[in-house]
Amino acid sequence: MVPYLMGASSTEPLSPDALAEGRPAARGSRFRVVVETGPDARRDLPLEGTLLVGTQVEGGLRLSDPTVSRVHLELQARPEGVRVRDVGSRNGTWSLGVRIHEVTVASEARFTLGKTTLLIQPEPSDEGAETAPRTAFGRALGQSAVMQRLFGVLERTARSAFSVLLLGETGTGKELLAEAVHLASPRSARPFVIVDCGAVVPSLIESELFGHAKGAFTGAHTERQGHLVQAHGGTVFLDEVGELPLELQPKLLRVLESGTVRRVGDNAAREVDVRVVAATHRDLKAEVAAGRFRADLYYRLAVVPVRVPALRERAEDIPLLARHLFQQAGQPDFPLTEELVRRLVGYDWPGNVRELRNFVHRVLAAGDVELPDAQPVSTATATEDLSALTFKEAKERMVEAFTREYLTALLARCGNNISEVARTAGLARSHVHGLLNRYGLKAGD
Numbered sequence: 001m002v003p004y005l006m007g008a009s010s011t012e013p014l015s016p017d018a019l020a021e022g023r024p025a026a027r028g029s030r031f032r033v034v035v036e037t038g039p040d041a042r043r044d045l046p047l048e049g050t051l052l053v054g055t056q057v058e059g060g061l062r063l064s065d066p067t068v069s070r071v072h073l074e075l076q077a078r079p080e081g082v083r084v085r086d087v088g089s090r091n092g093t094w095s096l097g098v099r100i101h102e103v104t105v106a107s108e109a110r111f112t113l114g115k116t117t118l119l120i121q122p123e124p125s126d127e128g129a130e131t132a133p134r135t136a137f138g139r140a141l142g143q144s145a146v147m148q149r150l151f152g153v154l155e156r157t158a159r160s161a162f163s164v165l166l167l168g169e170t171g172t173g174k175e176l177l178a179e180a181v182h183l184a185s186p187r188s189a190r191p192f193v194i195v196d197c198g199a200v201v202p203s204l205i206e207s208e209l210f211g212h213a214k215g216a217f218t219g220a221h222t223e224r225q226g227h228l229v230q231a232h233g234g235t236v237f238l239d240e241v242g243e244l245p246l247e248l249q250p251k252l253l254r255v256l257e258s259g260t261v262r263r264v265g266d267n268a269a270r271e272v273d274v275r276v277v278a279a280t281h282r283d284l285k286a287e288v289a290a291g292r293f294r295a296d297l298y299y300r301l302a303v304v305p306v307r308v309p310a311l312r313e314r315a316e317d318i319p320l321l322a323r324h325l326f327q328q329a330g331q332p333d334f335p336l337t338e339e340l341v342r343r344l345v346g347y348d349w350p351g352n353v354r355e356l357r358n359f360v361h362r363v364l365a366a367g368d369v370e371l372p373d374a375q376p377v378s379t380a381t382a383t384e385d386l387s388a389l390t391f392k393e394a395k396e397r398m399v400e401a402f403t404r405e406y407l408t409a410l411l412a413r414c415g416n417n418i419s420e421v422a423r424t425a426g427l428a429r430s431h432v433h434g435l436l437n438r439y440g441l442k443a444g445d
């Protein structure tokens, strides 16, 4: 096919180069589609075969922009480039001010559909020596060599259906990276469901994950779908998977192996197709060796094990992240002086990026740029203006501040004895350990 572009006022074919905005693709290279603007901005997925774009497409790039048609555009990866075909949309598909009916692009090009802009971009070739350095993967930022390597591994993995296990300290960005894997995967139009295995009461986690029938147990007044079914077709993120009760582990493994799930109190099996990304702050291999985590489930989850480095191991990222966090907090012009950067880079950030975020908020709320010498900074202050935050963020801040204060006081009262802390607090020891790790608190055992 001769590539052409039909303009609204012209029927002259245009060469693909007429649309080229950036670097050209190597012959036979692969492409990505990135949603740059509109309600679905930041979605980013590889283009393989044919991809339909619209508000009602199944398995394609499903957009929520009401100015986009139900089935708006067809993108097809071909050896010579990407064929972009408007499939009878109401508002049309536009590029550089020209309405497109069908065109093949061989290099970077942008298309506007209603209020949405799509960028079609050649993938940097894997063998290419000059792979463009990237400073972001989804919403996760990083310019250090270690993060760039991590982004590359995760991006390549995202295209497959392999399970990914993210290992790293609290606050290193595991959840953000799990979301980025989902968004860069062919499943991005389907749900991304987060299950915090450490936060659910152990007796309820089975019904949270698998669902339950009405009357399955005392208190089950209505039926429940379960997170795995909610994630059907998409990705389930099992956060703090190391906290999953041992007796539940074979059940989860069975579901993942068989692709079917049975709700509690119901014999009927339901098909579930989920990609699993799991995360833990624990050394899960050591947990397996200690008999606290099943080896078979470990190997099912850790097809691609990835270590997310602590912030102190990638100090080059601190200025970038600090600038980003000030910008996110509505203060893009906050003066990051050399002296402040030096102190930020010199601190060891036991709570990692979450702690840096809280520091930024504390600076903006209280003007306090002090960093503790050895201990982590407090997460919230009474002077912080919570009304500037969303309800979810404000609640998170208060819960963090409360938990940190409560645990610090309890540790002091119990002489750092975790068993005693757990007894007094009425929590499982594993839960106390999880909380201490999460809030960057240290205690002897």
Ligand SMILES: Nc1ncnc2c1ncn2[C@@H]1O[C@H](COP(=O)(O)OP(=O)(O)OP(=O)(O)O)[C@@H](O)[C@H]1O
Pocket (backbone or CB within 6 Å): 139, 140, 141, 142, 168, 169, 170, 171, 172, 173, 174, 175, 176, 177, 239, 281, 321, 324, 353, 354, 357, 438
């Ligand atoms: N690379 C990053 N770029 C931008 N923001 C980040 C990055 N890493 C973490 N953050 C921010 O830091 C906070 C904590 O990140 P996240 O919840 O993903 O960490 P986590 O490792 O999953 O923590 P936990 O183990 O406690 O659940 C979030 O507000 C997140 O947006």
